[in-house]
Amino acid sequence: MSKERASASAGRVGSGEQVAGSPVATDERTITLELFRYHPETDAEPRFQSYEVPYNEDWVVLDAINWIKDHVDGTVTHRWSCRMGVCGSCGMMVNGEPVLTCAAFLKSYFPFAVRVEPLVNFPVERDLVVSMDGFMDKLEAVKPYMIRDDVNDTSGGEFRQSPAELAKYKQFSMCINCMLCYAACPVVGHEEGFLGPAALALGHRYNKDSRDHGRSERMDVMLSDEAMWGCTFVGECSVVCPKHVDPAGAIQQAKAMGAQEYFKAFVMPKGAGA
Amino acid sequence: MSHAATEQHDVVIVGGGGAGLRAAIAIAEENPAFSVACVSKVYPMRSHTVTAEGGAAGVIKPSDSLEDHIYDTISGADWLADQDAVEYFVHRAPEEMVQLEHWGCPWSRMPDGSVAVRPFGGMKIERTWFAADKTGFHMLHSLFQTTLKYGNIVRYDEHFATKLLLDDAGRCRGCAAIELRTGTVRAVLGRSVIICTGGAGKAFPFTTNGAIKTGDGMAMAYRAGVALKDMEFIQYHPTGLPGTGILITEASRGEGGILVNKDGRRYLEDYDLGEALDVSDPRHPQKRAMELGPRDKLSQCFVKEMWAGRTIRTKDGEVVHLDLRHLGEAKIDRRIPFVRELARNYAGIDPVHQPIPVRPVVHYVMGGIDVNSESATDIAGLYAAGECACVSINGANRLGSNSLTELLVFGAQAGRNAARFAMENPDLELGGLESQARDEGERIRRAYFSAGARRAGSADGGGASERIAVLRNELHEAMEDGAGIYRNQESLEKTCDKIAELKERYANVSLDDHTNSFNTELTAALELSSLLDVAETIAHSGRERTESRGSHQRLDHPDRDDDDFLAHSLAFRTEDGGAPRIEYRPVTITKWPPGARTYGADSGLKREAEGSGTGGPSAADGNTE
CATH class of the missing domain: 3.90.700.10 (Succinate dehydrogenase/fumarate reductase flavoprotein, catalytic domain)
Structure with a gap:
């Protein structure tokens, strides 16, 4: 409702044209958003387009983008849903940093312009939307599900798990798949085979779960070639993670676990030590 | 809108949230030779199940009983729930909760390693399983990750379903869906279909619901001829x-x-x-x-x-x-x-x-697609589960923490029943279904992209140009003003009239974007169209129910009227697409005759008076995770 009351100036600063039907400028404060634009059907190259948006200190960057789409330019394309930092849809680069735009308040940038781009290290589909194909494949690759024979047998009630056992993996189960860590990671961009922070943390989450029996199967994937070893412990993934998952910590633990498996493989037949 | 090759499966699920994923696993697990399509307008882990916080109800502790869960649910529903369905739900709940535990859901635990439970509103005894306060998030991700185990679940991520496809015998055999990346309209066909598309909170301005909760599945079923049941019951x-x-x-x-x-x-x-x-x-x-x-x-x-x-x-x-x-x-x-x-x-x-x-x-729409206690609609081969469906176990007011359990119990049930239907109806005539999908693509192109549509939508053309956001805001205002927590005849009539006006103006909706790739302005227009239909059923069902019950409070009819309204409302689409026709069906009462709905001292807290303690095994315990 407050969004609609904020019917201040609108117009495309970049193109200089007055938009038909948009409200006339008033003396209310505004903030400039510079949006990355790219349409695969019409654009050879991406460009930036600027929009003046009414400044509301309760607004997040996502609110400003939605205001543009609703009132000024319906062609602006982005993903979003929950607006409360848990669905993971609205990650973008804001002034060069990967953030959830539903958690990035305009007041942290005002009065300066806010530049919004799609997450780096992903192919762009259109405007602020990136392709998730590779990311989804990597998630699937680590076998992120409970592996044990009686997984569908509910007759014995719940598998017991103490609070201490839960605490061993809980943090790594908090990932919302927002992909900010892939945008922050210097390895993801140039090592195709690198599974990346979120997928490795997810594999590690199941490896650390006391109910799971699939570690050796999972480690076969995680230990192959560049899957995990490419990580150079820059740690940016953990810095940008909005949910404090600490994928860098997960990878470090997984590497230690992997080294053990590696040595075990010399003295025992494969899988026996799982 | 171009057309793509037809995709063929055994069961098609529309919606990739908790209910849809649970249904997919049920089918994949029991029918390894089946191919299951999961069509969703967002990637599954973006589905709104993800935002549920507090927990999911299921009787597990010796201090609790199935009887108590049933009574809390029925009285919470102000006796509008079907009691046979509630009994089924409560009896199946513990097993479904344990199954999700086996699939990895990180439930909070007691020191002895058993799951912890907490009390929720309207409960005689604590029975809410929780994963801290991100229960829906953990449930959704556990389900989604579990689906990755099955090679026979085929996902159509970011495909926006727009229409159900029925064969000559009137059986539901798939849907037409826009692939967002390309704008291609695809026929996704199967021998049965389950709708699991969630609620429609976005008909209102002030809602906990995410942007995607626009009642698309409800509108799709309604347009195919299924009634929307008990739509006047909106949970705040x-x-x-x-x-x-x-x-x-x-x-x-x-x-x-x-x-x-x-x-x-x-x-x-x-x-x-x-x-x-x-x-x-x-x-x-x-x-x-x-x-x-x-x-x-x-x-x-x-x-x-x-x-x-x-x-x-x-x-x-x-x-x-x-x-x-x-x-x-x-x-x-x-x-x-x-x-x-x-x-x-x-x-x-x-x-x-x-x-x-x-x-x-x-927060939640108690009503939804009319299904029976087997999750089946009146259209052969069409099922629904989760918030989009109305079984009804929620009646006039859903109890907190029943909805997450509902999507497991009825998601699984819908999956099993849809699989059985597919088995029993193996024939699939492609031709007619494909041509329906082609027609649907053509309809969308004509309505939003054609020269005519652009003219109609332009200020100097056939009609006054309408912007999506303007119509949506007027709808929001009408719903809040006339169909909010307290309602009366006049307020509801005004809302009905306003919605009729908005539906007319919608014909002149004008898009800035006439391209194919990832056209989210087009999907916003389609979502608004769904919301208008769903909102219309809410307002009309509310206007016709001249009593107060649960979440439906009429200032001009302040009392519950069991003589006339111990009945589900059924809103049917009419031929001309105008105001719905409202009919009623009696509530199923088995063992719990309608009674006074009391809370506080009179609420029958016998168990606590007997001294099992009120803090319960978990609430007072500081050691649970």
Whole structure:
């Protein structure tokens, strides 16, 4: 409702044209958003387009983008849903940093312009939307599900798990798949085979779960070639993670676990030590 | 809109949230040779199940009983729930919860390794399983990750379904869906179809619901001829953050949080909800009383406090305070950390030191696609489960923490029944279905992209140009003004008229974007069209129900009327697409005749009086994770 009351100036600063039907400028404060634009059907190259948006200190960057789409330019394309930092849809680069735009308040940038781009290290589909194909494949690759024979047998009630056992993996189960860590990671961009922070943390989450029996199967994937070893412990993934998952910590633990498996493989037949 | 090759499966599921994924696993598990399509307008882990916070109900502790869960659900529903369905639901719930535990859901635990439970509103005894206060998030991700195990679940991520496809025998055999990446319209065919597309909170301006909750599946079924049942029953959650509508979970009250008005009074005790025990009293929080009363009553109490001038004025409207300070930082961080994160980020206050401003917010649609207790609609081969469906176990008011369990129990049931139907109806005639999908693509192109549509939508063309956001805002206003917590004949009639007007104006909706790739302006237009149909059923069903029951409160008919309205409303689409036709079907009563709905001292807290303790095994325990 407050969004609609904020019917201040609108117009495309970049193109200089007055938009038909948009409200006339008033003396209310505004903030400039510079949006990355790219349409695969019409654009050879991406460009930036600027929009003046009414400044509301309760607004997040996502609110400003939605205001543009609703009132000024319906062609602006982005993903979003929950607006409360848990669905993971609205990650973008804001002034060069990967953030959830539903958690990035305009007041942290005002009065300066806010530049919004799609997450780096992903192919762009259109405007602020990136392709998730590779990311989804990597998630699937680590076998992120409970592996044990009686997984569908509910007759014995719940598998017991103490609070201490839960605490061993809980943090790594908090990932919302927002992909900010892939945008922050210097390895993801140039090592195709690198599974990346979120997928490795997810594999590690199941490896650390006391109910799971699939570690050796999972480690076969995680230990192959560049899957995990490419990580150079820059740690940016953990810095940008909005949910404090600490994928860098997960990878470090997984590497230690992997080294053990590696040595075990010399003295025992494969899988026996799982 | 171009066309793609037809995709053929055994069962097609529309919607990739909790119910859809649970259905997919049920089918894949029991029918390894089957191919299951999961068509979703977003990637599954973006589905709105992800935002559910407090927990999921299932009887597991020896102190609890199936009977209690059934009674709490039926009385919470103000006797509008079908009792055979509630019995099935409650009996299946524990097994489904354990199954999800086996699939990896990180439920919070007791020191002995068993799952922990917490109390929720309207419950005689604590039975809510929880994963801190991100229960829906963990459930959705556990389900999604489990689906990755099955090679026979084929996902159509970011495919927007627009129409159900029926064969000559009237059986539902798939859907037409727009692949967002390319704009291609695809026929996704199967021998049966399950709709699991969630609710329609976005018909209202102030809602906990995410952008995607636009009633698309409800509208699709309605347009195919299925009734939308009990649509007048809209749940307001009593504790949303002002401005944004972000949910502050009921678990915050289950853990002992209290609600106070501008005078610091725990005003709920003025509304027959029990006695305000001191927060240091070991019997606090008392179940089925005060802050743990049901959601409909608590939201209604807020409005009465507001009318009496005892709420607190803020720049985002009137609020009351949810005070958690007495819980202490350690308990808040351990049990409801997300509440602290949300309050800090979006309200700028730390609940460890300050009370949280809250007000009622549209949260859940009790009504939905009319299905029987087998999750089947009146169209052969078409099933529905989750918030989009109305079985009904939720009646006139859903009990907190029943919806997450509902999507498991009925998602699995719908999956099994749809698989059986597919087995028994193996023939699939492609030709007619493909041509329906082609026609649907053509309809969309004509309506939104053609020269005619552009002319009609332009100021100097056939009609006045209409912008999506303008129509949507007017719809929001009409729904809040006329179909909110308290309603009357006049307000509902005005809303019905307004929606009719908006539907006419929708014909002149004008898009800026006429391209194919990832056209989210087109999907927003389609979503608005769904919302208009769904909103119309809400307003008309509300206008026809001249009684007050649960969440449907008529100021001009303040009493419950079991003689005339112990019945489900059924809104059918009419030939011309105008106002729906409303019919009624009696509620199924098995063992629990309608009674007075009491909370507080009279709520039958016999079990507690017998001394099993009120804090329960988990609530008082500081060691659970």
